[in-house]
Amino acid sequence: MANWLLIDGFNLAFRAFYGMPELTRSSDGFPTGALHGWVKALWRLIDEQRPAGGALVFFDLGGSQERLALHPEYKAQRRETPEALTQQLPFIRELTRAMGLGGIEREGVESDDLLAAQAVALAGGGDTVRIVSADKDFAQVVGGGVTLLLPPPTANPRIGWRHLDAVGVTEKFGVGPGQIADFLALVGDTSDNIPGLAGVGPKTAAKWLQAHGSLEGVLANAAEIKPERFRQELASAAERLRLNRQLTRFDLSLPTLTREELAQSQHINLGELLRLLGELEMKSAQAEAQRRYAQPELF
Template sequence: MTTKWLLIDGFNLAFRAFYGMPELTRSRDGFPTGALHGWVKSLWRLLDSQAPRGALVFFDLGGSQERLALHPEYKAQRRETPEPLQQQIPVIKQLTRAMGLGGIEREGVESDDLLAAQAVALAHSGEAVQVVSADKDFAQIVGERIELLLPPPTANPRLGWRSLDPAGVVEKFGVTPAQIADYLALVGDTSDNIPGLAGVGPKTAAKWLQAHGSLEGVLAHAAQIKPERFRETLAAEAERLRLNQQLTRFDLSLPTLSRAALAQAQAVNLGELLGLLGELEMNTARAEATRRYAQPELF
């Protein structure tokens, strides 16, 4: 993929930064800073390795009211964010905006929807996009101009960062990007508290979708589905599976940033950034920021 935009799933990366760093604190008051150190390093590594035309980070702000209306238990099982990370999130957002990386958020709208809508809008305008996230939901927007950049799995970090194009999605999931929402409707998504069809795993779901094209195709052929034990269950659970599909599909109709707004979001506020890093006693990062943004031609 040529020069591109990086669109970054903020909380996904923030959790990785938090768990990937030791418990660091500010000396004068014990304020936690481990995630902040990891955050800044992670962003700079990404920018250096991918050399994008531009980059934006997206954050959640209150979650999706539409999905909660459809399914009140949506994401209800998620553990509380650890207190030290909760304390650092507002500062992560401040640092992100000062670094010229947007920090895009909207009340009552999931960041995944905001990011997906922006990615598709950029792709439609001819731009190449890489979505940075471990969230498999984003596989549904992968296409000719959109790739999914997966971070190294915690269980096997030696795999490194991996980029998924449409062929990579098929290789990983057994279905095309256009079938991912249907696939997730069938297998469920434990991270979002969306229960799939009991007993149906990835291989079975992929086999059905390869044969029948879509969730509606699978439901239309429920009487012929194999293994036979799923025939009655599919017919009985049809409406719940359609609800699952609604929950897993992105809202791509959301407003996106204009060219002018994109340019404004990319503006680095070096004074604010250096001030924040100094306040946080992140002196190595402060020196690095001075080099990067005072002499951007070196990066």
């Protein structure tokens, strides 16, 4: 049995970008702050978590065509990625692959679905998986060997990284992992432009799901729901709420990589890594890479 670290790439990249000062390459002013934060964050995670199976990063490569077909406004409200981060993303991908961390992506499929399906597949084979992300959607696959590793909150970074297991999911949301998609369907998800039922907050949604088990159970008992003002609203919005659940639920039927394929993606290319870091004028990171990968037994 191996333990794995599966990393939500863009989630961590944004944290690296906003968590570092505006560093630039001295020769031409090219932004490098996110790149410095990226390699430091990955090395710190690996050192602290020591994933025996390996660490793998998942990236988005275009949006989910299936979700866009269902809901054209899906994620439409998201702010554009800052130009300085957009410039650094190709290098983030290249550095990730040179570091032997996969950089897994698939056209037309969201990285969240790829990561969730891979986590469930590995756990189903007896391994343990820690998903690195602040995205609450991943709570729906926690359990059975899968836990969520939450980054420190921006408002209080001293809290540090936090592990969330199935019990922790229930404590945090008021519902278990198997009810998270239904919970999000009711309350909505502003980050993905999914509108919930107006006026329904987390406590109300959790109370309904505790009483009726699922979104379908809530809808079937709409005439008895309290507060009473939501009874007609639930009946009128039933199909939209079912659509919400389709949008919030992960596609766990996606093909996943075998352990052999995952092992092949973890090949460290030290020469390419040193070249990239040199090109980016990241001298301290270059020295750390030379030390770390020339003596891998120390790490």
